[in-house]
Amino acid sequence: MKCHEIKELLPAYSNSDVSPEKAMEIGEHLKVCEDCLQEYNLIVKSWESLDVWPDIEPEEGYVSRFWTRLSAEQTWRERVMSGMKNLLAKRALVPAYAGTLVAVLVAFLYFQVPLSKNRPPEMIIEEDVDFVESLELTEQMDILQEMDWLEDLDVIEKLDAV
Amino acid sequence: MLEVQKGHQAPFESLMRKYYKRIYNFIYRFVGHRQLAEDLTQDVFIRVYKSADSYHPKAKFQTWIYTIAKNLSLNELRKKSSRNSISLEQEIPTSRGAVLPQVEDPRAKSLWESMAQEEKQSVVREAIQSLPENQRMAVILRRYEDLSYEQIAQTLQCSVPAVKSLLNRAKEGLKGKLRNVMGDY
Numbered sequence: 005m006k007c008h009e010i011k012e013l014l015p016a017y018s019n020s021d022v023s024p025e026k027a028m029e030i031g032e033h034l035k036v037c038e039d040c041l042q043e044y045n046l047i048v049k050s051w052e053s054l055d056v057w058p059d060i061e062p063e064e065g066y067v068s069r070f071w072t073r074l075s076a077e078q079t080w081r082e083r084v085m086s087g088m089k090n091l092l093a094k095r096a097l098v099p100a101y102a103g104t105l106v107a108v109l110v111a112f113l114y115f116q117v118p119l120s121k122n123r124p125p126e127m128i129i130e131e132d133v134d135f136v137e138s139l140e141l142t143e144q145m146d147i148l149q150e151m152d153w154l155e156d157l158d159v160i161e162k163l164d165a166v
Numbered sequence: 167m168l169e170v171q172k173g174h175q176a177p178f179e180s181l182m183r184k185y186y187k188r189i190y191n192f193i194y195r196f197v198g199h200r201q202l203a204e205d206l207t208q209d210v211f212i213r214v215y216k217s218a219d220s221y222h223p224k225a226k227f228q229t230w231i232y233t234i235a236k237n238l239s240l241n242e243l244r245k246k247s248s249r250n251s252i253s254l255e256q257e258i259p260t261s262r263g264a265v266l267p268q269v270e271d272p273r274a275k276s277l278w279e280s281m282a283q284e285e286k287q288s289v290v291r292e293a294i295q296s297l298p299e300n301q302r303m304a305v306i307l308r309r310y311e312d313l314s315y316e317q318i319a320q321t322l323q324c325s326v327p328a329v330k331s332l333l334n335r336a337k338e339g340l341k342g343k344l345r346n347v348m349g350d351y
Binding site: 049 | 186337345
């Protein structure tokens with residue numbers, strides 16, 4: 005390879021990112037070519053020189069600033085949901101949640117029991133009589149509605165008259 | 167992160183303490199402005215907090231958070247450059263409060279050396295800032311954040327060969343700009 009080809013490959017060579025054959029060829033070339041060697045050293049040293057820019061420390065209190073900012077940015081619905089989520093996430097409160105759930109369930113079942121059980125017997129009888137009467141009336145109405153044959157009787161009567 | 171999904175605040179805070187400085191420095195080196203980096207780092211963690219529910223552990227959390235940081239930084243830079251109001255800081259952050267104690271301490275470097283060090287930092291910072299966005303991002307992730315090629319590829323949403331190509335071009339660019347800084351290396 006010629007010098008310009010070698011120089012193009014030097015950044016990849018510095019990353020050990022060339023094939024073993026090319027790496028060997030470049031290595032051999034650098035032993036004899038001062039210009040390419042200087043170029044290679046520049047690449048390596050410039051990369052190493054990036055170390056002079058050290059990390060900086062964030063300003064203190066960034067965690068509390070985060071929560072303040074989050075709270076300011078959240079809508080009321082997000083806040084409620086977040087609060088619920090936090091509340092539900094507390095394992096210590098699990099027995100309390102379970103107790104409340106059981107209480108609600110018991111109350112629900114209690115009020116689901118028919119109210120008639122708490123009434124005096126005479127009221128129940130009256131109620132039942134009303135119910136049976138209305139049922140009988142309904143049945144009679146149904147029978148009358150289904151009496152299509154009555155129309156046939158009318159026709160026969162008229163024929164007799166004629 | 168899975169603990170954060172359950173709504174725990176404490177795990178989120180420990181996550182924050184673990185990654186805040188790294189994300190802050192990553193953004194600072196990319197945008198070149200301390201206050202902007204602070205705001206964007208807060209934005210990154212707000213984004214992480216709000217999307218904790220939708221986080222699926224397909225990618226490493228680290229890659230995910232760097233991707234968010236990259237996207238927010240790029241958006242901000244593009245917004246700023248469209249308004250033509252970007253200004254890079256001229257300050258050298260590490261010099262704050264560090265020069266005087268060093269002068270008083272006989273074992274420390276001389277004032278002259280400190281100034282030379284600051285000058286070097288400034289040149290390095292400007293050299294990195296002058297790189298195109300993608301190259302700059304790749305250099306910061308590789309050199310300062312110590313990410314693998316695969317992690318950088320995931321963060322930048324490109325292939326590993328593309329990352330290597332970006333780094334090779336960045337090295338070529340940095341070589342010319344850092345010629346003067348390399349006396350001591």
